[in-house]
Amino acid sequence: MKSLKVAPFGSWKSPITADLIVAESLGLGAVIYEGEDIYWLEARPTEGGRNVLMKRTLDGQVTEMTPQPFNVRTRVHEYGGGAFLIVQGTLYFINFSDQRLYQKLPNQDPTPLTPEGTYRYADLILDPLRHRLICVGEDHSQGEKEPENTLVSIDLNSGKINTLVSGCDFYSSPRLSPDGTQLTWISWNHPNLPWDGSQLWLATVQADGSLDQVRLIAGGTNESICEPKWSPDGQLYFSSDRRGWWNLYRYTQKGAIDPLFPLNAEFSYPHWVFGLSNYSFISESHVICSFNQDGQWYLASLDTQQKQLSVIETHYTNISSLDANGHKIVLIGGCPTEPTAIVQLNLKTGETTVLKQSHTLNIDSGYLSTPEMVSFPTENGLTAYAWYYPPKNKDYKPPKGELPPLLVKSHGGPTACASPSFNLRLQYWTSRGFGYLDVNYGGSTGFGREYRQRLDGKWGLVDVDDCINGAKYLVEHGLVDGDRLAISGGSAGGYTTLAALTFRDTFKAGASYYGISDLEALAKDTHKFESRYLERLIGKYPEEKEIYQQRSPIHFTEQLTCPVIFFQGLEDKVVPPSQACQMVEILKKKGLPVAYVPFAGEQHGFRRSETIKRALEAEFYFYSQIFGFEPADNIEPVEIINGG
Known part of the structure; x- marks a missing residue:
């Protein structure tokens, strides 16, 4: 039996590199039939x-x-x-x-x-x-x-x-x-x-x-x-x-x-x-559908005359973009340990054919963390949900008694849903020795309208509480190091990240991807689709201007006492770059470790391979400096102002 190398969490060598991720990565979407094609x-x-x-x-x-x-x-x-x-x-x-x-x-x-x-x-x-x-x-x-x-x-x-x-x-x-x-x-x-x-x-x-x-x-x-x-x-x-x-x-x-x-x-x-x-319809009286229950997706057949639903067994836990052509169906399927793929199922023969994968990598399962659904108590006697991915690397074990650092992911939307599907960027962290908590905070989809409406009027409160309580749950159960907790998120998840770092002291570091720091600025300067979104999440503006100010991290930077790294597309029309720049300048003057990584040509959400690689490695490098471990890879350093 192969003896495992002993190395601190975070310093494990992994085959899942940023170069590998972007070189082999494709986004897949909008799959349809047109005849047999x-x-x-x-x-x-x-x-x-x-x-x-x-x-x-x-x-x-x-x-x-x-x-x-x-x-x-x-x-x-x-x-x-x-x-x-x-x-x-x-x-x-x-x-x-x-x-x-x-x-x-x-x-x-x-x-x-x-x-x-x-x-x-x-x-x-x-x-x-x-x-x-x-x-x-x-x-x-x-x-x-x-x-x-x-x-x-x-x-x-x-x-x-x-x-x-x-x-x-x-x-x-x-x-x-x-x-x-x-x-x-x-x-x-x-x-x-x-x-x-x-x-x-x-x-x-x-x-x-x-x-x-x-x-x-x-x-x-x-x-x-x-x-x-x-x-x-x-x-x-x-x-x-x-x-x-x-x-x-x-x-x-x-x-x-x-x-x-x-x-x-x-x-x-x-x-x-x-x-x-x-x-999608396979006949006049039969529908093939997918549904989400407790954060996991299922495939099913619905007889619309008899009103009977029958689950179709697959190993996919995330299903989208479903279309049918007679007894054949096509969909985008994801699960924790296989690349997301376009899949065709033959309902007559039961045959499943993978047509295209988002990655062509063949990664040993010994480097892939599989998630566990955790439900945990949160504020007001309620329960929230998350997927926890423990560190996993078949070549390493930690020094005796050491607990792993934790990266908490606050998803965007904020109405999105964290689903247990293959994510190489997530596995980048776990295969290097991080725990990873993908939180479905109140406001997330997949748990009904009432759960989704928990965030009404309480954005910046409920989501922050749930991310913090999820991290504390893992700490209390002895699964992660309570002194090395980080939080990361993009867009609305970036706002949750900044609010958690500013108004609470649970996390020791964080990363904001095109995150919102000034809610008033967002209310005044965003595109039509979301221009009134904050009325439901926070309140009417300017009538309830005070609430906007009270929940905007940019006005309370004196309460922020931990390092932060910011990533920002310079052509972002949803969250303008000015918000990140203002936050960075304030933290610089305050003397806190801060890093700013802007990307020319990027909009809201990063799409270029060089951007994705740089952001992933820069965030990992940032935490290595804050949490005190040595990365196994040769990563291009990021300038940390006030980093000592």
Whole structure:
């Protein structure tokens, strides 16, 4: 038996390097069938984060559909999604650099359908009877005013754009009935976001393409509607959280709302982006769906006539982007110890085929940490949840009596959900000797509307409490070193990180990725989609300006007594770089160890391989200096001001 090397936690040598992660990494998304062909998007860090549309034919041949320099990505709502459509081999897509809509006929180069300008498009569908596209439009021609969101049609012969629906602040999910006579869509208005409250509409489509008999059929200010879809026989389905959980419903011909299978589980999730798919029809009366229960995803078959749900056994714990073609289904599946992959399942034969992996690495399981779901007590007698990944490296053991440092992850959103799927960046930490706690604090998705609403009016309080109580839970159970606790997060998770470091003294270091330090600045200077988000999370502005100030770390830096490293994209329109710069300057003057790592060309969320590598290694190097261990790798140092 091989003897293990004895080395302090954090100093273990790991084959999971930053170079390996970015060299072999792909983002996978938006997988769909078009006939027997399968399409998906690949986000390639090695190409500056370019989104490339891929096609796989029945014989297994894979083709790149969008050549350089095209980048399939829309900026509607800034977060995008729903950026392409395939119909009988013809591709329609939005190109990121100019936001124009392009058409690509088979074996031809892409040509623009829309003119240059300030218009953006997303969530495309085809109206074949009228030879037009229908989609969400976002008009930025009004300068400093909010952009106008509408539903528009685009004539495929002339390129003429007509407004079909307007008047609400936001629109999504236009879906045309199989016979082309009915159009459904979702809308919502400030201050709601779509997971707070949205409305489902239905209209008759006239012969000339105009809409008539527009009526509201579901939703409201306190009910969230997601994913309207038409069954092959022309019935309208959708997801609603009207009973506290996103469940599936059917709109009957008599105008009733028919629940298909009430369950305390989430059959959808917050629609930050367009084009998400959690269910698909394999016949008129059978749906393949996925649902989240206690933070883990499951695949299931739903008989919509008998109203029976049957779980389909897979080893995937995170399931998204689900589509069906008869007895075949395709999805993006993740689990803790295998790379996330595009997977095809044959429901007749039971055969599972991996079509594409996000990584092509073959990593020994001896370096991979598997998570444990932990539930722990938090404030007000409530319970919160997290996934804990212990340190794991088959070559090392720690000196006797030493406990590992802990990195607490506060996810973004803040409505996101920490799911137990393969994450090489996470394993980078655990294979070097860190414990890693991925927290589903109050406000997270996957635990029902009531859990999600714990954060209403309490952002910066509930999330911070839960991250701290999760760390304390591990310390009390003797699993991690209470003197070496760090917290890290991006965007909203960056705010939670900064609030925890400023207003509490549990953590000894932290990392903010494009995090929010000044809530007032965010309320005044962010894009339309989130411009009123803080009204629900904190309160109305400026009426409740005092609360904004009280919860903004930038105003209480005298309470901050531990080192922090900041990472920031210089083209970030969601959280402007000025927030990080102000925080850094204050900490410099205060004499605290602080580091600032800006990235030119990056926006909100890092996409370039060199950025991802630098940020990961810089954060690890920063903690090595603060917690006093020697990294096994030769990492480029980061300048730590006041680092001694």
